[in-house]
Amino acid sequence: MARIVMKFGGTSVADVEKIRNVARRVKRESEAGNEVAVVVSAMSGVTNQLVAYVNEAAKLHDAAEYDAVVATGEQVTIGLLAICLQEMGVKARSWTGWQIPVHTDATHGKARIESIDTSQIEACMKTGEVAVVAGFQGLAPGNRISTLGRGGSDTSAVALAAALHADRCDIYTDVDGVYTTDPRIVKAARKLDRITYEEMLELASVGAKVLQTRSVEMAMKHHVRVQVLTSFADIPGTLVCDEDEIVEKALVSGIAYSRDEAKITLVGVADKPGVAAGIFGPLADAAINVDMIVQNVSHDGKTTDLTFTVGTADLEKTKKVINDAKAAFGFKELIADGNVVKVSVIGVGMRSHAGVALTMFRTLAEKGINIQVISTSEIKVSVLISEEYTELALRALHTAFELDAA
Amino acid sequence: MARIVMKFGGTSVADVEKIRNVARRVKRESEAGNEVAVVVSAMSGVTNQLVAYVNEAAKLHDAAEYDAVVATGEQVTIGLLAICLQEMGVKARSWTGWQIPVHTDATHGKARIESIDTSQIEACMKTGEVAVVAGFQGLAPGNRISTLGRGGSDTSAVALAAALHADRCDIYTDVDGVYTTDPRIVKAARKLDRITYEEMLELASVGAKVLQTRSVEMAMKHHVRVQVLTSFADIPGTLVCDEDEIVEKALVSGIAYSRDEAKITLVGVADKPGVAAGIFGPLADAAINVDMIVQNVSHDGKTTDLTFTVGTADLEKTKKVINDAKAAFGFKELIADGNVVKVSVIGVGMRSHAGVALTMFRTLAEKGINIQVISTSEIKVSVLISEEYTELALRALHTAFELDAA
Numbered sequence: 111m112a113r114i115v116m117k118f119g120g121t122s123v124a125d126v127e128k129i130r131n132v133a134r135r136v137k138r139e140s141e142a143g144n145e146v147a148v149v150v151s152a153m154s155g156v157t158n159q160l161v162a163y164v165n166e167a168a169k170l171h172d173a174a175e176y177d178a179v180v181a182t183g184e185q186v187t188i189g190l191l192a193i194c195l196q197e198m199g200v201k202a203r204s205w206t207g208w209q210i211p212v213h214t215d216a217t218h219g220k221a222r223i224e225s226i227d228t229s230q231i232e233a234c235m236k237t238g239e240v241a242v243v244a245g246f247q248g249l250a251p252g253n254r255i256s257t258l259g260r261g262g263s264d265t266s267a268v269a270l271a272a273a274l275h276a277d278r279c280d281i282y283t284d285v286d287g288v289y290t291t292d293p294r295i296v297k298a299a300r301k302l303d304r305i306t307y308e309e310m311l312e313l314a315s316v317g318a319k320v321l322q323t324r325s326v327e328m329a330m331k332h333h334v335r336v337q338v339l340t341s342f343a344d345i346p347g348t349l350v351c352d353e354d355e356i357v358e359k360a361l362v363s364g365i366a367y368s369r370d371e372a373k374i375t376l377v378g379v380a381d382k383p384g385v386a387a388g389i390f391g392p393l394a395d396a397a398i399n400v401d402m403i404v405q406n407v408s409h410d411g412k413t414t415d416l417t418f419t420v421g422t423a424d425l426e427k428t429k430k431v432i433n434d435a436k437a438a439f440g441f442k443e444l445i446a447d448g449n450v451v452k453v454s455v456i457g458v459g460m461r462s463h464a465g466v467a468l469t470m471f472r473t474l475a476e477k478g479i480n481i482q483v484i485s486t487s488e489i490k491v492s493v494l495i496s497e498e499y500t501e502l503a504l505r506a507l508h509t510a511f512e513l514d515a516a
Numbered sequence: 517m518a519r520i521v522m523k524f525g526g527t528s529v530a531d532v533e534k535i536r537n538v539a540r541r542v543k544r545e546s547e548a549g550n551e552v553a554v555v556v557s558a559m560s561g562v563t564n565q566l567v568a569y570v571n572e573a574a575k576l577h578d579a580a581e582y583d584a585v586v587a588t589g590e591q592v593t594i595g596l597l598a599i600c601l602q603e604m605g606v607k608a609r610s611w612t613g614w615q616i617p618v619h620t621d622a623t624h625g626k627a628r629i630e631s632i633d634t635s636q637i638e639a640c641m642k643t644g645e646v647a648v649v650a651g652f653q654g655l656a657p658g659n660r661i662s663t664l665g666r667g668g669s670d671t672s673a674v675a676l677a678a679a680l681h682a683d684r685c686d687i688y689t690d691v692d693g694v695y696t697t698d699p700r701i702v703k704a705a706r707k708l709d710r711i712t713y714e715e716m717l718e719l720a721s722v723g724a725k726v727l728q729t730r731s732v733e734m735a736m737k738h739h740v741r742v743q744v745l746t747s748f749a750d751i752p753g754t755l756v757c758d759e760d761e762i763v764e765k766a767l768v769s770g771i772a773y774s775r776d777e778a779k780i781t782l783v784g785v786a787d788k789p790g791v792a793a794g795i796f797g798p799l800a801d802a803a804i805n806v807d808m809i810v811q812n813v814s815h816d817g818k819t820t821d822l823t824f825t826v827g828t829a830d831l832e833k834t835k836k837v838i839n840d841a842k843a844a845f846g847f848k849e850l851i852a853d854g855n856v857v858k859v860s861v862i863g864v865g866m867r868s869h870a871g872v873a874l875t876m877f878r879t880l881a882e883k884g885i886n887i888q889v890i891s892t893s894e895i896k897v898s899v900l901i902s903e904e905y906t907e908l909a910l911r912a913l914h915t916a917f918e919l920d921a922a
Contacts, residue, residue, distance in 0.1 A: 178591055182591045189584035190573045196577070204584050
């Protein structure tokens, strides 16, 4: 007997027939003698509709009222799933965030979970009753409803698994696991059996879109074993776990890419102390995340070029902020380029093995792909290249790092 | 300065533009210096969609889970209305049933309000903040969400008005008042300035769909002056009040009809004591309301036929309950007929004036309409007729009782 938290996203509960499908999976785990809590998202499309209503009511709105509106999506799903389970003869009941309660801070719209009181649901689970829990929501101070921000149901599931000391947290999604790279682009992509939290974190943050970043951070912190698998087929998924659970560590576990990058080059920036702060200070004030930064060596001892990347959604805002701050530090020209992609090779094996960056650069060079910006971390090497080379680069690197399926 | 409860139904809050329109009316009352609580329903169509989901999940379902699902409709509206009010510079916040709390009993799906703790909202109202309250819902024992049954938002509003000792309760709806009969069917129908609680009760319970029955009972019990008016125009509505507030009482105030009736005839029931209890006991246990009942004289001294009506929504459940209980009392055949309508003439004047029933029967007979079942009360005469005669019967009776507009 194990204690399991299962989580199903919006596409897995998109209509009643799909919810029934979810109920069948839950029933199987419950009838196998496991204690089961299920966390569900809103039916796909519902949250977007609710957010649209709120924005139609007022562009700038009270986040507490926003939360009261959008939290209803998950409440619908838990009731329907509980009914489907009962219909199949499985004891079940629904739990909203305030009923459990899942205590959060008061940051409405992006609340953080502070604690989960598991006493009631543990008591129910011990009687064989499945706890059907609304993801994405909690109870803020003052008895108000809060939500965790988009994708927050993954975080709810992992936080609940941690609080319940669950044996594992199964995240069902519309992909069947974590792949070495995007299988839509690289046919030879392989599904990984296991991946470390750190690698998953890098994959998530560079756009692999499988798990929400915060949920992986939380899993890592509390050592929650997370399994990513599909709700549409009966096949094993990918286990996200501690490094010591992985015996044979690959040098490179996966190759990620993100098209959501824009490159900005400031030509002819004065090469003197304080200039970088003069540029990045106003960007930080405007809540614009700067990712990669590279500064060329000085041309003439007086001026240099500075290149950095921001999310494409922030490109226009960034240009405005930089141009507004121009007087403070001065530059000759601002060149913006949205046609770039960030490609990253990721692997905990890199820590103990040099040469990954070299293999990456050589592989790209052989294909005639120019590297515009480079950044590295302990377990990741990222390069910015022209977007048109995305597929070519991914396939070449996938082969070079021996990730291709046999 | 007055204390007012305003209530807006589903068609008045059907989309964000209409919710904004509601906010304008609320703003007007608030800015006139009144203390205002607003009770709202779900956006029209939403509750039906939610109920359809639940029925798709399972025909017979846990009423507590049904409540968790359908209560979300009102939660969406309160958030949106609070945002629209804030956008117009009116202080406002939303309140769900459990936040107030509105305590109900545990009869999920048809819960009864037991008490309303007004301390929090009174404190807010005193600061000039509009309390935006979710109708139709409450908090059942065990911290579960309950709903009051369809149309329950009227009951929420009247109960809140009673608990707050409000000066009046304005029920905004898609009709501009209470009519002598359905104006869509009878062109000569007239709007009533005033109507007694008792008459309104009969009108509501037979299907005039203006106010929910329980809300009128509650208004009568607590002497809450209820005004029915439209949210789409600035015209006076109908005041529902004590009999002594009405000087000239009409013999017949209105003619109502209900298509939400199904007739069940049990052929060949044993004609002996205890059979009626054997039939109606299980129906009561299944919370099925039986309305009209008629038992024929015995054919042969041994068996008889029993006819009764239930709501069309309960027809399938009724058939199941009766067939399950068949062994206990026995009958030859069960005949169900959903193509019936109940037509009622109503008026407090009847108490002191005979002949209303006779006029009704004669009028219908003149039009060749067969009466299937009859039931009467102190201020009402109801008949069950074939649904196809609905319009003909209403128009003929409206003329016969001299209700036609000049």
